[in-house]
Amino acid sequence: MSTNGTVLTPTVLIIGAGPSGLRAAAELAPRVSGEVLVLERESVAGGIPRHSDHPGYGIRDMGKFIDGPRYARILREQATAAGAKILTNATVTDWAGERSVNVTMPDGRVRVDARVIILATGARERPRPARLIPGDRGKGIYTTGHLQNIIHLKHGKVGKRAVIVGAELVSWSAAMSLKHVKCKTVLMTTEYPKADAYRLFSGPGKLFFGTKVATRTRVTRIIGKPNVQGVEIENIDTGERRIVDCDTVILTGDWIPDNELARAADVDIDPVSKSPIVDAALRTNKSGIFAIGNMLHPVDTADVAALDGAAVAEHVVSYLRGDRPAGAPLSLTADAPFRWVAPALLRQHDPAPPRRRLLLWSDTYVPFPEVVLRQNGTVIARKRLWWPAAPGRVFRVPSSLLSQINWNDGAVTIGLAK
């Protein structure tokens, strides 16, 4: 069947069937009149968890502790059962209008006109060129995403000795996948000092850490062609360099949102995280265009992404009713050691952000951080938290802090007490 020239007209179009998009679909389908359509470019819906064949999914949103593929399947089934329509192998390529996109799929090239569009396109890890790692172009260099596609979806193999670049949560996931195909992790490198990196690991990770993590280290060169033979690493403090033999290099973390469609729509983008800037109701500056999931906070766990999807439903329903945000927003920006904060647009009468949390990214490890909100340079609110701010994972701060904002005053920043 050819559908050329066809125009689909769902009420809500969700781009991306990862946890955030699928959960939004499940919540919205029963609540809006007309269609809720999800478009997914991969051949199966589910997003990253589908490739991530290890337990650790579903904690906050389902009260479960399950593996990625199973988690993805449940989300898929829930969305379909709720009446949402999911089309796979369907790539949104560009915009055809304000709330209208062009889509390529085996069934044809179609246009989709919607009243609301939700961007849920996720995030990816920066590959080698984006990290500007010089050297030879040998085979054996992967991101975690690429690695897990090879191992879990295609049942393929990699080499025998791997160096993992990064020591974050996702790096640990890479180590587990390597173990699965009997590839030995000979070293993990991290630019963070020992204390900061160490605290990211728990239980078995700490044992692993003791032997294999090189802290304050960066990769300065990849050696070997046609196959990788080693990496040159540098101690950032001493400048000393040495070569580690390996045939596999896994580049982990260093996330960047898949923001192409957002930028093409001229949605305002955070200069640091490169994510679309949203308010607490997950609205972008373009009317009727919302953004959810890891494209807003690269990256948090899947359950948090899914709960964005749950939260956005209410705001989309309200938009469809004709409600529009009232008043000009104040901007919220992050002070060091934080890189970015989301949401970054605040309005007096906006609802609370998803899970009543502000999400931040920290560059250093801070135990018991005392978070402060400043307006015009003066501290207007402070709160000590019992959980640490740590690099390599999202730091969550209760949004109750925002109640102290003077709405007639200027921009707000979030940082730490001096």
Next chain:
Amino acid sequence: MSNTQNKTYDVAVIGAGIVGSAIARKLAGYRLSVALLDAREDVGDGTSKANTAILHTGFDAKPGTLESKMVREGYHLLSEYAKQTGIPVEHTGAILVAWDDEQRDALPGLKEKAEQNGYAKTEIIDAAEIYRLLPHLGEGALAGLSVPDESIICTWTTNLALATEAVQRGTELLLRRRVASIDRVDGVTNLYTSIDRISARWVINAAGLGGDTIDQLFGYDRIHLTPRRGELLVYDKQARPLVDKIVLPVPTALGKGVLVSPTIYGNVMLGPTAEDLKDRTDTGTSESGFAFLRGKGEKIMPKLLEEEVTATYAGLRAASDYPDYLIEVDTEQQYVIAGGIRSTGLTSGIAVAEYVDELLRASGAIQLVERDNLPEPPHMPNIGEAFLRPYQDAARIAEDPAYGKIVCFCERVTAGEIRDTFSSPIPPCTLDGLRRRTRAQNGRCQGFFCGAEVNELLESRGKSVNVPADPNANVASVEVTK
């Protein structure tokens, strides 16, 4: 060593880069048996794959040289050939920018030089005009020279089209054969390669960086090549709106300098460096190269550096101690060299082939009789961003849903295109070969999403393409308005 080909070719061309492929194509148009040899696994895997891919007018060549003539003629010949075969070209034009007084003072000389090179359309423009044309150019440009016909082209498709046509005209493509030694017996040259012996009456040396070594095998000592590495940074497609012309520096004795240019695939490139090396295989990138390029980029277009880098690579120019292209015929040994073709060979390749043809004809030492019923030139798949690609082509998708199944999301490469390469006259046998034919995995994610899938398609030689009959994909049941 055995002559696996079991015959004596009229001509063996060493090197399946742009120059060798163009020569093989030309000579295969005569009643001659032609072999095209290369040390690598694929055509176009040497310098011809890693350059800045500019179709040069030759405005800045050294007037009166063979290079000047070859580039000027090559520009027109390749433009014409591109039209016939569908090689993507964009006539963006270039602006050469002067950043200080000395450079500004050099502009009239450059204009005059362009005219001596037979190119009369350059114009000196002031700073206001430069910033009108290049609003994102860094501060401090004083004046410039516009070169309206400098263009960007796909070097991969160029090489592949020439080699494909050579093969379609009957050339035998013999890959994975590094010529290590030769001897000549009774008017026949035996080329001893890494796997066999190839015999031919005539040998054409188009071995790029290996050209001087081959030349020495024929007893010469007239040219010495140095690999001059050029490193490049390719920025994300989101940088493309920043610049739609080639931004050139004022050339110096050391070379053409660092440019910023749109690429035919919709990206923006910054480079190349110019560094003389010893190792003729060192196409690695370096820390110092990246730092140097970022330093240049900071001045030329600071906004570019805020974008993500999608790819980094390095190419090796065949820099030579010979002051010009070296193209000569040795009738006694029945040997031709097309060497020293340093930084302009993409543009000049077809002209070099014409020139070799002329020299051969003039020598009278070989019979050149045109063949009749030459096949039509090939029509190459389009991988240029500015022209209709299969994923956008509704009619094509309707005919074959494989063109609607996007495999590489970043570059929008479809299963149909990947599948087609395996039934083409010169199918890919490596991931790099597939990348050069389709752009698969050349994008911003570098395989995060599609790497495993693309590899599976390569291993199955396109057989794992399955365009699913997704039960959900029944679009007609969605609310539809025509």
